[in-house]
Amino acid sequence: MKGKKLIYYATMLVAALFALFPLFWLVTSSLKSPFEWFARPVVWIPAHPSLDSYAAIFGLPAPSITVVGGVLVPSFYAFRNSLLAAIGTTVAAVAIGYMGAYSISRYKTGGAMTYFFVLTSRMLPPVAVVIPLLVFFQTLTLVDTVEGLVLIYLGVNVAFVIWIVRGFIDDVPKEVEEAAALDGVTKWSIPFRIILPLVKGGLAASALFVFILSWTEFGIALILTQYNSTTIPVQLFKYEFGGGPALGPMAALSTLAVVPVIILGYIIQKQLVKGLSMGSIRGRR
Amino acid sequence: MANKGRTSWLRRKFGFNVLLVMPLQVILNFVLIVPFALAIYLSLTDWSPITGPWYASPIVGAQNYVSILTTERFQQAIVNTLLIVGGAVTLEFAVGLVLALAFFSWDFRGKAVFASIFLVPMMVIPAISGFTFQTIFSTQGAINDVLSRVSGTVVAVDWLHVPWSALSAVILADAWQWTPFMFLLMYAGMTALPSDPIRAARVMGASERQIFLRIMLPMLRPIITIALIIRSLEAFKIFDVPFIMTQGGPGTTTETISIFLYKFAIQFARVAWASAGAIVIFIAIVIVTLWASKPLLPKAE
Numbered sequence A: 001m002k003g004k005k006l007i008y009y010a011t012m013l014v015a016a017l018f019a020l021f022p023l024f025w026l027v028t029s030s031l032k033s034p035f036e037w038f039a040r041p042v043v044w045i046p047a048h049p050s051l052d053s054y055a056a057i058f059g060l061p062a063p064s065i066t067v068v069g070g071v072l073v074p075s076f077y078a079f080r081n082s083l084l085a086a087i088g089t090t091v092a093a094v095a096i097g098y099m100g101a102y103s104i105s106r107y108k109t110g111g112a113m114t115y116f117f118v119l120t121s122r123m124l125p126p127v128a129v130v131i132p133l134l135v136f137f138q139t140l141t142l143v144d145t146v147e148g149l150v151l152i153y154l155g156v157n158v159a160f161v162i163w164i165v166r167g168f169i170d171d172v173p174k175e176v177e178e179a180a181a182l183d184g185v186t187k188w189s190i191p192f193r194i195i196l197p198l199v200k201g202g203l204a205a206s207a208l209f210v211f212i213l214s215w216t217e218f219g220i221a222l223i224l225t226q227y228n229s230t231t232i233p234v235q236l237f238k239y240e241f242g243g244g245p246a247l248g249p250m251a252a253l254s255t256l257a258v259v260p261v262i263i264l265g266y267i268i269q270k271q272l273v274k275g276l277s278m279g280s281i282r283g284r285r
Numbered sequence B: 001m002a003n004k005g006r007t008s009w010l011r012r013k014f015g016f017n018v019l020l021v022m023p024l025q026v027i028l029n030f031v032l033i034v035p036f037a038l039a040i041y042l043s044l045t046d047w048s049p050i051t052g053p054w055y056a057s058p059i060v061g062a063q064n065y066v067s068i069l070t071t072e073r074f075q076q077a078i079v080n081t082l083l084i085v086g087g088a089v090t091l092e093f094a095v096g097l098v099l100a101l102a103f104f105s106w107d108f109r110g111k112a113v114f115a116s117i118f119l120v121p122m123m124v125i126p127a128i129s130g131f132t133f134q135t136i137f138s139t140q141g142a143i144n145d146v147l148s149r150v151s152g153t154v155v156a157v158d159w160l161h162v163p164w165s166a167l168s169a170v171i172l173a174d175a176w177q178w179t180p181f182m183f184l185l186m187y188a189g190m191t192a193l194p195s196d197p198i199r200a201a202r203v204m205g206a207s208e209r210q211i212f213l214r215i216m217l218p219m220l221r222p223i224i225t226i227a228l229i230i231r232s233l234e235a236f237k238i239f240d241v242p243f244i245m246t247q248g249g250p251g252t253t254t255e256t257i258s259i260f261l262y263k264f265a266i267q268f269a270r271v272a273w274a275s276a277g278a279i280v281i282f283i284a285i286v287i288v289t290l291w292a293s294k295p296l297l298p299k300a301e
Helices: A002-031 A052-057 A063-068 A076-107 A112-120 A126-139 A146-171 A174-182 A190-198 A200-215 A219-224 A232-240 A247-267 A269-281 B009-013 B016-043 B063-069 B072-105 B111-123 B126-137 B142-151 B163-191 B196-203 B208-236 B240-246 B257-267 B271-292
Strands: none
Touching: A002 A052, A002 A247, A002 B072, A002 B111, A002 B126, A002 B163, A052 A247, A076 A112, A076 A146, A076 A190, A076 A200, A076 A232, A076 A247, A076 B016, A112 A146, A112 B016, A112 B271, A126 A146, A126 A219, A126 B016, A126 B257, A126 B271, A146 A200, A146 A219, A146 A269, A146 B016, A174 A190, A190 A200, A200 A247, A200 A269, A219 A232, A219 B257, A232 A247, A232 B126, A247 A269, A247 B111, A247 B126, A269 B111, A269 B163, B016 B271, B063 B271, B072 B111, B072 B163, B072 B208, B072 B257, B111 B163, B126 B142, B126 B163, B126 B240, B163 B208, B163 B240, B196 B208, B208 B271, B240 B257, B257 B271
């Protein structure tokens, strides 16, 4: 019995190690001084952790990195742009997606094909839509703006909200609406005043999912943002200028981009797990 | 009821349910349908941003389609993408399923903690996991260091510049990120199974292995299908990870369809030609998905 337990824990620990190792690598890299970045043998844990990489990405004085001659663009704007794009997309996607999901779930609007049509939006390689969108956005002067990014992210990610939230709405018994209608709640306010509070968990899960997807999107942003609306993932590779990659600052920016999402994910983990599994267990009905 | 006389034109024209779907429809039209239509048009011209306004470009017919389908590099990109999708999704599914089964049938403490840890990779930005794995597999990276320490000699392989290992590294990076998704869906599927058949089989003396293969697996089939379809669809579009790790190299060995389209449409400005490629791929995906995804479609009522 004891041997068995040992195997259980050993397996889980190995899996956990695999899951966490790249993050360990990322975080320690961000704390290394320039001479440790590419050192052989590898410096696994920097002897004198330095916050210079973090200072450097925000344009603060970073003695050890300035010495190497790193050319760094301050990244405050990248954070702002990513945050605006992610929040804008999330709010709009959840609002639009919820209304759509309600209509599809309760009224079967458009029949089975609406749902499939929504899912096709996830089948298009984003790069494929962006080429014509670039033409189209030039006319509308949306190239290199956060608004333009939000519009595209919305179209590309709203399907996730439908996919997750629809399962939750399907699960609310019809009687709830019938009772509400008897109490005199109009059909206009049923989805917002009665059903919405009941599917909060699904909305939270889909919101987090859309947030992550748009906070981190790379391909579209790479094409559509040249200067004004650079987001974090695009900014990351601007550090490659100035004679080779600036490993420390890249790792620092990555750490700052990833940690809040992990914390957010941990906070609403329950809803996330339920949301994703609902989407796939119920989604097929 | 009181304001019935003043009901707006919009409300009279469309039902409540249609109004609710309308914003969704508008945004999908704006971001997907219109650009897609434009892409079809462009694919029939020989337009490139250098040649002037797109609407002034003459229509040349299907020649872009013929040309791209016979281009070896395009075929190579399709093969590479299929290799990555096949490798990564298989790995994700196998590990995710085994881990979920261990979680489901083993009795140990700290499941909640382990589950939280296992979900972490899913929260990491793909671009950043690409960057992290690039540094791990680089000449001065962790893999070489561990191999050096274990073997006692200096190992300095440039993993990302050897075709087979570059492809494997890309697969591994994607698998690292998305195995948690498979784990999560499989585990959720297992906990949602009715427990009676399993208990009955155990009473009748079935082995754990028989229970898994003969009872659980068949009952899990719908959720497995959905998980595989979703992951394959998403992996098929893979761009960030290989683009950052290898830029499609060495040569074109890790050049996926998305990277191919990006390079030709944006870097080489062959927009019309690349649009034809994008449309071919989209049609192929829709056909394959329609064929494979009966369980994804809600049953007609």
